[in-house]
Amino acid sequence: MTDKNLIHPQARSTTNGGAAAAKPSFPATKAQLYGATRPTYRPQTYHRPRSNRNWCCTICCWLILILIFILILLGAAGTVVYLLYHPQRPSFSVSSLKLTSSEFDLTLSTTNPNDKITFSYQPISVSLLAGELDVGDGVIPSFEHATKNTTMLKALVERRSVKKKSLELKMKMETKVEAKMWVFKTPRVGISVLCDGIDVAGEKAATADEKCAVDVRFKGWK
Known part of the structure; x- marks a missing residue:
């Protein structure tokens, strides 16, 4: 049998319907390597420090309330004294x-x-x-x-x-x-x-x- 009579298999042509050729792999870039190891960013909750002005306002409010309470007590005591003694001027x-x-x-x-x-x-x-x-x-x-x-x-x-x-x-x-x-x-x-x-x-x-x-x-x- 001569070489002419030998049947050589033809290489299959790659078509759109065939299996896609394997994509070549490239080394990862620096940006990809940095992104893989970088921790996920989580925004921190901001706590506003309490102002000294708030403390001053609170103290002033309490002082005013205490003063009003004292005035009420004095008024009540004066009323009781007046009813009991009926003071008259000389x-x-x-x-x-x-x-x-x-x-x-x-x-x-x-x-x-x-x-x-x-x-x-x-x-x-x-x-x-x-x-x-x-x-x-x-x-x-x-x-x-x-x-x-x-x-x-x-x-x-x-x-x-x-x-x-x-x-x-x-x-x-x-x-x-x-x-x-x-x-x-x-x-x-x-x-x-x-x-x-x-x-x-x-x-x-x-x-x-x-x-x-x-x-x-x-x-x-x-």
Whole structure:
């Protein structure tokens, strides 16, 4: 048999319907190697630090609430005291006022109308005025005023140079008073007393029992 009669198998032609040829493998790039070993990124949760301003606001709110609570307690205590004791302001009147060559001889009466409250007076400053002119100044010593009691007060007021023998005077007194109720004491409260329309002529005494207006800087007293 000659070579011509030998049948050589033909190589199969690669067509679209046949098996695809194996893709050539290339070495991995640096980017692919880095991506394979790089951990997955997970965003971190951001916690905003608490501001000092929030603490200040909280403290201020608590202080305001505590202050309001204290004021409510004080108001309730004042109401209870008023209902139990019915505080009334003291009264003053001029019993006599005599004019001498060098001084005014003053006698006052003061009444404490309360049956459960005593008063403790600081020294009382006395000023005698003729119009707007200060014609005399003096001091009444401090004293304790018992309940349901009328006390007579005397003072010698130094006279200033006045040419008139007959004067129409008004008297101003300033002091501080402390009220005592059982074992409780109030803070010292300012008190002003004004006695107007006092006529003085020589040795003649002023009109007896000239009433005085009392201004107490504590509105709970009637």
